[in-house]
Amino acid sequence: MTATGGLVDRFGRTATDLRVSLTDKCNLRCTYCMPAEGLDWLPSDKLLSNDEIVRLVQVAVTRLGVHEVRFTGGEPLVRRGVLDIVERCAALEPRPQLSITTNALGLARMAAPLADAGLDRVNVSLDTVRQDTFLKLTLRDRLHDVIAGLAAADAAGLRPVKVNAVLMRGVNDDQAPELLRWCLERGYELRFIEQMPLDAQHGWRRDEMVTAAEILDMLSREFDLTDAEEPRGSAPAELFSVNGGPATVGVIASVTRPFCGDCDRVRLTADGQVRNCLFATDESDLRLALRAGATDEEIADRWRAAVAPKLPGHGIDDVTFLQPSRPMSAIGG
Ligand code: SAM
């Protein structure tokens, strides 16, 4: 019998939030993500075209109950056609919420056109507001571009402007309060994310990771943090009101306090593979099905079958944990 309905796994979790990687390429080299020399990029014949991406998003939205779509990568803004993709996804019925996770290079120029195309929000990755640390962390001297990109996103109404930060021991782990102060002054919502074992170089060490508990401890020395009322739900950030609110800061404890039990995400890579988890070791090929002429319902069935066996958790703390062969930049973070 043909399965119907949404993307439900065997533990009853329903995926409604689709992360779409537009490219595996990037113009930064964040040391926790990519090696200095870059990676072997996906060959162009394996990349989904704009039409193919929009078709898959349309299947997800119209047949599978997806109502939130986030474009990511790699760096999604380096993909030509990003405006076309956003515009066509914004025209889908029912219209999904559309956002982009970006390093903000080029956002100064792109923010207004993206908003006009129908983008609702941006998440900008920024780990430091010091130029020397930025260079050390990303291997590129582009902090000024990120700052300009953030301002342009705010001016274009892509609000709330969210900032994601990863702390690296010995690099920027002393800068959490400074980054929060900087974001508060500009009205940006800051979220710290624990570093995960998803770097291409396999350099992640559990005992070197800056934990959520440490981050909260550092912030609490300078700010009055209280539990924000917003329920955590499936949103992975634990939110805290800063100095009585309304400003908040979030901590995403992906490793030390995983939120897998409430996960509502599913991922589509730039080469058309469905991954039911960042840490999945299996993928399901939708590109091949698409190019072989599959109907929308056949694609939807494949997609449901890909989500059904999703594991209960990422298992980073298990002795048997295996880092997925694809790094974060090729999966879509
Ligand atoms: N290039 C875009 C950007 O940096 O926002 C989008 C892709 S990037 C892979 C998405 C997010 O993943 C960024 O916020 C980045 O900081 C985060 N990230 C990358 N590698 C990570 C890791 N090993 N652990 C935790 N977060 C990571």
Ligand code: SF4
């Ligand atoms: Fe590029 Fe984003 Fe990875 Fe940094 S985190 S190297 S910006 S893909």
